[in-house]
Amino acid sequence: MSKKSFIKFLKVAIPLGIGILVIYYSLSAATPKERATLWKNIKGANPVYIAASLVFGTLSHLSRAYRWQYLLQPMGYHPKLSNRFMAVMAAYLANLGIPRSGEFLRGALLTTYEEVPFEKAFGTIISERIADFIMLLLVVGFAITLQTDMLLTYLKEQNINPLYTVAFLIFAVGGIVIGFKIIQRAQTGILVKLKNFMNGLIEGMQSILNMRNKWAFIGHTLFIWVMYVLMFWVIKFTIPEISYASTAVILAAFVIGSFAISVTNGGIGVYPISIGALFVFFGYSKEGGEAFGWIVWGSQTLLVLVLGALSFLFLPILNRKK
Template sequence: MKKQIGKWLTILIPLFIGIGIIYYQYTTLTPDEIEKIKISFEKANYYYILLSLLIACVGYWSRAYRWKFALNHLGYETKFYNNFFTVCVSYLVNLTVPRSGEISRAALLKKYENVPFDKAFGTIVAERIVDLLIFFLFVFIGFVSQFDKIYQFLLSQHVSLQSLIITGCAGIIMFFIFILIWIYAEWEIILKLKKKLSGLVEGITTVYKMKDKWKYIFHSFFIWFSYLMMFYVAIFALPETSEISFDIVIMGFIFGSLAVGFSNGGLGAYPFSIALIFSLYGIPKDVGTAFGWLAWTSQTVLAILLGLISYVLLPLLNRNK
């Protein structure tokens, strides 16, 4: 019973968050802004949206291709189409429960390639760690390059330099306290976290030890490059966003990527975050909102279509097994 309740909560809580953000965003828009958003959808150049989705497919392909290096390192030779289709299904499943696609991906590979679930899931955990490190690199570059803009925004919100310094010092103190607790505490929750972290460390060392680690790392960067280009190409779909600078693109990409984890596939959160970041650079709210919904809708439709097609093809292509 508790498991069922927990399962439903993991679906409903992100969903309600997304719906709540949509409601808030809608109620803060004026009738004129809503009308402008509708016009933006009508006059958008969908050639660039299609090109963006094509780049996304290349990213899907690269993710599936990268996976084979980790699986080969563990001694498993899998068919590429099975890798690709399971990746596509995982994107679809992630639209229901955030990050649940990783579990379905490992389960499907177990079913169609007989790779043990724990082994497959371990390679996926390693992927997520590498992806997270690369994303942090994007965040670092973005915030360093936009420090002045972010600082001016904080000043406009009456956030003083003194309060930032105090917050920073408090953060450093809390970090050292956490390190001391981590090293010396024998609390059950800390011991459980240490056990889980050891698995993550093992995942990283797997990447380091594999034969084709440089190819693996290349595809890791290529995947994120394709994500960035997918976002960049989409800005040309609207005349109002077609001339924005690349630094704005990077910031929009960073906050859009962060928003995906707040609700089911970024429902509501993605368009809201894009509109918010774009507004910092003087882009009207209706334009930022229109672009956010255009990008999110197209990416979501692609994930649903590829996921459903892959789900149908997997048993058909493996029916002789």
């Protein structure tokens, strides 16, 4: 195995291994009665609410695909909604294997099937992520406002510090800006090619400033995040104990899940167990909290697996002429 292949293997294996270890530790630490209760809660989940969650999730993905057009239009590109949607779902599926690989795949698929230059497509995806990160910060801020003392105490106990994420992003953006400045001064060699790529990337990112439909973009962004919260919130009715949880507690769990999902491939293991730990912190049973987390994670992961696989299948079929 080459060094490059080995590194790729580690990128998949390490997060996946962490997730499996977390699951093993959680289940082995539970008593037989606790495991039985957890499984009972999952099996007894009302499928109507799970179906509603899947509908909300699908609507969020569809809205994301539709919103993408507002960033592509200023550059003169008008890819079909079907291709945008399938690229989004294929990207989510790729993220289950290698975290954050989906963004690159999404741009590459648009290049392949809609002839949008990769650097420009990828630039629009970065702009999307910035908008989504702002929304996440707003949700975090609202959740903290509702449960300031308890949520901050929980984050401290779990050694989770969202400020580290913010600080990392600030340093990363600063490093990127400095790198851009250096590359922009290049006159020869590979740096010139890199400069041309960066210029296309910047053009894609700047598309958010040149949109004709800014309010429509903002509206879709709000809609996407409302759907995210709803697909999470509605699952509380599948667990009798959790069904009485307040909106503040559900939002707190949503915030924890948003950070936990990036730790392993698709949040496997860490996502449901982190959410379960938060519910325990708020006085709910571990079994009920973890069952809630597993149902949310399992249903949405299944949605991505199905729609992502179908997208990979139908993209080449529906774009044969291209």
